[in-house]
Amino acid sequence: MIxxxxxxxxxxxxxxxxxxxxxxxxxSWGILFPLVLTLAFTLRxxxxxxxxxxxxxxxxxxxxxxxxxxxxxxxxxxxxALERLIIAPVSLATILVGKVLGGAIFGLVIAxxxxxxxxxxxxxxxxxxxxxxxxxxxxxLVHSALGALVAVSVKEVFEAQTLxxxxxxxxxxxxxxxxxxxxxxxxxxxxxxxxxxxxxVDAFRQALMGPLHVTLMLRDLVALTLFLVIFLVLATRLxxxxxx
Amino acid sequence: MNNIITxxxxxxxxxxxxxxxxxxxxxxxxxIFGFLGPNGAGKTTTIRMLVGLTTPNEGTATIKGxxxxxDIVKVKxxxxxxPETSNLYNELTVWENLRFMSGMYxxxxxxxxxxxxxxxxxxxxxxxxxxxxxxxxxxxxRRATIAAALIHRPDILFLDEPTSGLDVMSARSLRQFLKDxxxxxxxxxxxxxxIEEADLLCDRIAIIVKGQIIAMDTPNNLKANVxxxxxxxVVFTSPVKTLNLEELQAYxxxxxxxxxxxxxxxxxxxxxKAVTRFADDHGLKVVYMNTVxxxxxxxxxxxTGVESEVMLMEKxxxxxxx
Numbered sequence: 001m002i003x004x005x006x007x008x009x010x011x012x013x014x015x016x017x018x019x020x021x022x023x024x025x026x027x028s029w030g031i032l033f034p035l036v037l038t039l040a041f042t043l044r045x046x047x048x049x050x051x052x053x054x055x056x057x058x059x060x061x062x063x064x065x066x067x068x069x070x071x072x073x074x075x076x077x078x079x080x081a082l083e084r085l086i087i088a089p090v091s092l093a094t095i096l097v098g099k100v101l102g103g104a105i106f107g108l109v110i111a112x113x114x115x116x117x118x119x120x121x122x123x124x125x126x127x128x129x130x131x132x133x134x135x136x137x138x139x140x141l142v143h144s145a146l147g148a149l150v151a152v153s154v155k156e157v158f159e160a161q162t163l164x165x166x167x168x169x170x171x172x173x174x175x176x177x178x179x180x181x182x183x184x185x186x187x188x189x190x191x192x193x194x195x196x197x198x199x200x201v202d203a204f205r206q207a208l209m210g211p212l213h214v215t216l217m218l219r220d221l222v223a224l225t226l227f228l229v230i231f232l233v234l235a236t237r238l239x240x241x242x243x244x
Numbered sequence: 245m246n247n248i249i250t251x252x253x254x255x256x257x258x259x260x261x262x263x264x265x266x267x268x269x270x271x272x273x274x275x276i277f278g279f280l281g282p283n284g285a286g287k288t289t290t291i292r293m294l295v296g297l298t299t300p301n302e303g304t305a306t307i308k309g310x311x312x313x314x315d316i317v318k319v320k321x322x323x324x325x326x327p328e329t330s331n332l333y334n335e336l337t338v339w340e341n342l343r344f345m346s347g348m349y350x351x352x353x354x355x356x357x358x359x360x361x362x363x364x365x366x367x368x369x370x371x372x373x374x375x376x377x378x379x380x381x382x383x384x385x386r387r388a389t390i391a392a393a394l395i396h397r398p399d400i401l402f403l404d405e406p407t408s409g410l411d412v413m414s415a416r417s418l419r420q421f422l423k424d425x426x427x428x429x430x431x432x433x434x435x436x437x438x439i440e441e442a443d444l445l446c447d448r449i450a451i452i453v454k455g456q457i458i459a460m461d462t463p464n465n466l467k468a469n470v471x472x473x474x475x476x477x478v479v480f481t482s483p484v485k486t487l488n489l490e491e492l493q494a495y496x497x498x499x500x501x502x503x504x505x506x507x508x509x510x511x512x513x514x515x516x517k518a519v520t521r522f523a524d525d526h527g528l529k530v531v532y533m534n535t536v537x538x539x540x541x542x543x544x545x546x547x548t549g550v551e552s553e554v555m556l557m558e559k560x561x562x563x564x565x566x
Contacts (some may be wrong), residue, residue, distance in 0.1 A: 004350050007347060007350060008347075008348055010347070011344055011347035011348050012348075014344075015333065015336070015344050018335075018336065018340070019333050019335040019336055020335070023335075079331065079334075080327065080329050080331040081331050081332075081333060083297055083327065083331060084331050084332070084333075085348070086296065086297055087295050087296060087297060087320055087323075087325045088320060088345075088348040088349060089317050089318070089320040089321035089348075089349060089350070090317065090348065091317065243296075243297060243298050243299055244298070244299045
């Protein structure tokens with residue numbers, strides 16, 4: 001019954017937004033994080049910030065999604081509230097999609113704030129708005145799914161944070177946020193292309209600053225979609241395995 | 245009566261530990277069925293397998309004809325589950341929690357508010373509807389969790405240690421509610437370590453020890469099946485522990501506590517004479533003497549070898565409940 005599954009996703013999403021994401025401390029963190037990020041780079045080197053903005057938007061999306069997503073799922077596992085969802089008449093995939101959407105919407109808010117700051121203060125422009133929106137949505141979905149994958153594979157909240165950092169910090173340095181991937185040694189480039197943030201940064205760069213290479217943009221969008229499917233399938237399998 | 249739950253050799257291992265050992269049982273529609281056993285006996289694991297929280301390693305089970313492994317979503321839509329820990333969302337109000345559950349269980353939109361209002365009234369939570377779940381007392385949390393499990397009007401209600409941690413009045417009203425629920429045709433499957441509760445509430449009881457069902461029958465039949473159909477209870481003026489009880493042991497198994505002697509016997513008359521003779525021989529004065537039928541607790545102790553007090557103390561040490 002697809003309708004029942006969709007209804008399940010909707011209610012999990014609403015519940016997560018209300019119970020966890022849209023709490024005052026999280027909202028203030030969501031605004032402060034991009035501001036602090038911008039300020040840090042502005043103080044360090046005020047020139048060339050427009051070129052850095054695609055990376056900053058991608059980084060805001062990465063941290064905005066993974067940080068909260070991993071905590072929410074691990075916390076619910078810890079207090080037994082996730083079992084409340086597992087005993088409901090919906091599939092495990094539905095539960096995870098609902099969870100991933102909650103994290104993605106929170107990430108969208110943070111990446112949205114970062115985009116506004118980039119447009120208002122860093123002289124960035126959105127050259128291809130449709131592509132920008134498509135990349136933004138896929139980026140928050142992919143990284144929220146990554147957060148979910150991390151969360152279902154650990155037991156404690158601190159483990160989720162630690163494991164997330166194993167992915168997040170290498171991605172920030174390898175995926176073209178600060179330095180173009182092409183300027184890195186070939187072995188590093190190979191690793192970079194195994195990480196989703198590389199495709200996000202590249203696509204954001206094209207959508208914000210141009211020029212647009214349709215083939216590359218399509219490659220990025222397809223790669224991000226594949227990552228999303230892979231992370232969701234793996235997270236569902238891990239959740240199922242945890243019930244064995 | 246139709247069987248609403250059927251299990252065949254249902255088995256669960258946790259690593260090398262055999263938690264549930266080839267359990268086979270049939271539970272009839274509309275009965276209150278109790279799972280009674282000490283800690284770690286496999287009670288909760290059995291419920292977890294039946295409601296899809298853990299996968300069996302061997303065996304099969306059907307609920308309302310649906311296979312718990314192949315049709316788990318259908319199984320989930322016809323059962324309500326009250327876990328041992330009241331696990332609604334602390335951050336949401338009682339109303340929001342029930343509203344969320346009504347959505348997850350696909351209750352028709354136009355019925356949701358009415359059902360929530362009615363359940364809140366039934367469980368005495370109407371004035372706490374807007375209170376955060378996390379701020380409620382243990383007893384109120386328990387009530388809200390049971391209300392949430394009933395929002396979709398399930399055919400079967402699973403309750404894991406439903407009265408654990410509740411005060412006497414709350415436990416009593418919950419037991420009455422479960423009896424009333426049975427009258428509406430709902431099948432109730434509960435686990436408990438309170439022998440008296442199982443005796444008062446259940447139509448049938450399964451006693452489970454080390455993952456195996458060692459007895460399954462009505463409370464009266466379980467009591468009747470205890471070897472030795474009567475118990476002689478004698479209270480003396482002074483303690484009897486230090487005395488030589490060998491001569492009485494020939495009449496049945498003996499239990500001594502301070503001034504009280506209990507003997508489980510087959511021949512009441514012969515045994516009464518022996519007890520009187522024993523009192524005379526030792527210069528003891530009898531304050532009170534009575535013959536009683538074995539209680540469910542006697543049956544439980546006989547079958548499991550576990551004293552009920554030990555079971556309760558273990559449970560309390562582990563911190564059960566809401």
